[in-house]
Amino acid sequence: MKINFLTLFPNYFDSFKNESIIGKAIEKGLIEINIVDIRDFSQNKHKKVDDQIYGGGKGMLLQIEPIDLALQTVSGKKIIVSPQGKVFNQKLARELSKEKEITLIAGRYEGFDERIIDYLIDEEISIGDYVLTGGELPAMVIADAIIRLVDGVIKEESHTNESFENNLLDYPQYTRPREYKGMKVPEVLFSGHHKNIENWKKEKQIEKTLKNRPDIIERIKDAK
Template sequence: MRIDYLTLFPEMFEGVLNHSILKRAQDKGMLNANTVNFRDYAENKHNQVDDYPFGGGQGMVLKPEPIFNALESLQQTAETRVVLMCPQGEPFTQEKAQELSEAEHIVFICGHYEGYDERIREHLVTDEISIGDYVLTGGELPAMTMTDAIVRLIPGVLGNQQSHEDDSFQDGLLEFPQYTRPREYRGMNVPEVLLSGNHARIEAWRREQKLLRTYRNRPDLLEKAELSEQDRDILKRYRKGIEK
């Protein structure tokens, strides 16, 4: 996968891209990540990339020319995904991360200031994405967050391909509780079922814990999750226990 970031602050990406999983993905040749400072593509002597909005209003708006020019400088294909980071976009989800992990080329447009000239949105972009219902000072941090979520799903990037299959949201539910050594710590014990060696019982326990944790913390996810009759019975018994 190749990822290009159109940004005014390319140095912000250095720490994230040069450590941990993302660095290993690049070392393995599975990720080619590049930053492009779109200020270099401004069409005025002062390299100005923003201006006052027509019609008045607060703040400054990013001009179209630098971003159009920067994007056109990149080698693209008909399948290139051009992602605009913006609060008005669709919410970023695990499902979207999985979809984008199958792309060969992604371009993130990371804005700053009050917003974008609308022609950028209308004529350059394939995806508008938000990482949450709040506003940040720029699109760099959301782009880094999305990159981490996307790249770890590329086959071969994680040491164990099964590593992400039990992640929260991967099957529409939250992840089950995890324990490690010591078995007892300050009077707190690991559940006996996990020490039983009975894999069927362990899997049943983990499924039940996923359902209950999702019900307690994110009940909205259950509306879309694929639940068996056994799953529904577990939730029904849990609800009855709460009501008593």
């Protein structure tokens, strides 16, 4: 799989490419990361890529021309990362992990000329209902969630039963020591009774989801 990042700040992605699981996936040839500097496509002698907003408004907008020219150098699904997009989730991560190539466009300033969204891209995605200084961090979050689902990057059993895969949060997990300062690991996990352990896990998934994300339960009810 190939992931292109369109950005004004290419250095943001240095550690992302080189560290941990993603760095190993690149070394194995499972993932290709391509960083595209939007300023390289500016037709302005000062490499300017933003301008004032028509009709008035604070701040500056990214212009359509350098984005258009940059997008002509890549293929596959083209995605703008923006607070106005549909909210990213595990289902969407899994869908995108099946693509051969995607491009994530990181915004800055007050955002994008709307014609970029209307005519040049396939999707607009947000990682949540808040605003950051730029789209680089959200783009990396989205890419990380996608990459770990690509075949061969991590063992399949590492993500088949985790949070959101079955519309519930993950169940509690424990390791040594069995007891610490009076805090004990649940006895059922030492019972050796696989059915009881599976039932306990399911109950705890529901409990945690009701406590931390009741909206997920409501969505499941509405879908029925």
